[in-house]
Amino acid sequence: MAKKLGYLLYACTGVFLLLGLLWGQRTIHPVVSSGNPPRLKTERPVLALTFDDGPHSLYTPQLLDGLKRRNVKASFFLMGKNIEGNEAIVKRMHEEGHLIGNHTFDHVRLNKLSESEACSQITKTSNVIYKITGQYPTFVRPPFGEWRPGLDCAITMLPVFWDVDPLDWNNHNTEQVVQKVVSSVQEGDIILLHDSYDSSVKAALEIVDILTKQGYAFVTVDQLLLL
Numbered sequence: 001m002a003k004k005l006g007y008l009l010y011a012c013t014g015v016f017l018l019l020g021l022l023w024g025q026r027t028i029h030p031v032v033s034s035g036n037p038p039r040l041k042t043e044r045p046v047l048a049l050t051f052d053d054g055p056h057s058l059y060t061p062q063l064l065d066g067l068k069r070r071n072v073k074a075s076f077f078l079m080g081k082n083i084e085g086n087e088a089i090v091k092r093m094h095e096e097g098h099l100i101g102n103h104t105f106d107h108v109r110l111n112k113l114s115e116s117e118a119c120s121q122i123t124k125t126s127n128v129i130y131k132i133t134g135q136y137p138t139f140v141r142p143p144f145g146e147w148r149p150g151l152d153c154a155i156t157m158l159p160v161f162w163d164v165d166p167l168d169w170n171n172h173n174t175e176q177v178v179q180k181v182v183s184s185v186q187e188g189d190i191i192l193l194h195d196s197y198d199s200s201v202k203a204a205l206e207i208v209d210i211l212t213k214q215g216y217a218f219v220t221v222d223q224l225l226l227l
């Protein structure tokens, strides 16, 4: 009996040790849920910060500095025409672990163009990014959220939309943007901002500070959306 109890105690200790190890690792465990698109199930609730329309020669580096200080990775959807002259910023984004996506070359409405024109807008931008980072983007954020389902370019791109849009490009009001995001955000959300404005950069960093204190972790969109 004593021996049996001993084995039981031994087995329980093993289970607790294993649970402790798993808890300690705090790894992200991908679990497919019933919703579409599937999202990661994680121990800390996750969010993705996304920035459109960059890079901006002044504000994007300020944002990168702030994200680096906070060890936060974000996703940047770049406009091809804004990259010229800002190549070093794009290189830095890539080196610092941010995800770089495509936001077309001229910020066009993809569903208003012919297929070849739409593909050219995407391909030109991807080629410029590839020259700098050595990687072709996988994700595209269609300007105005206007995607062409079934668009068949040389490289298949995955469209990424958003869940929270504080209209930062329109109101240029840091506090309004912060309040809109922190009051409406939910686990797994993709937040849309623009790194083209001082007010948006300040808002983004405030949002990170507030939501980190609330227990959220920030991941890039490829980590958020299961592939």
Ligand SMILES: [Zn+2]
Residues within 6 Å of the ligand: 052, 053, 103, 107, 143, 144
């Ligand atoms: Zn845009």
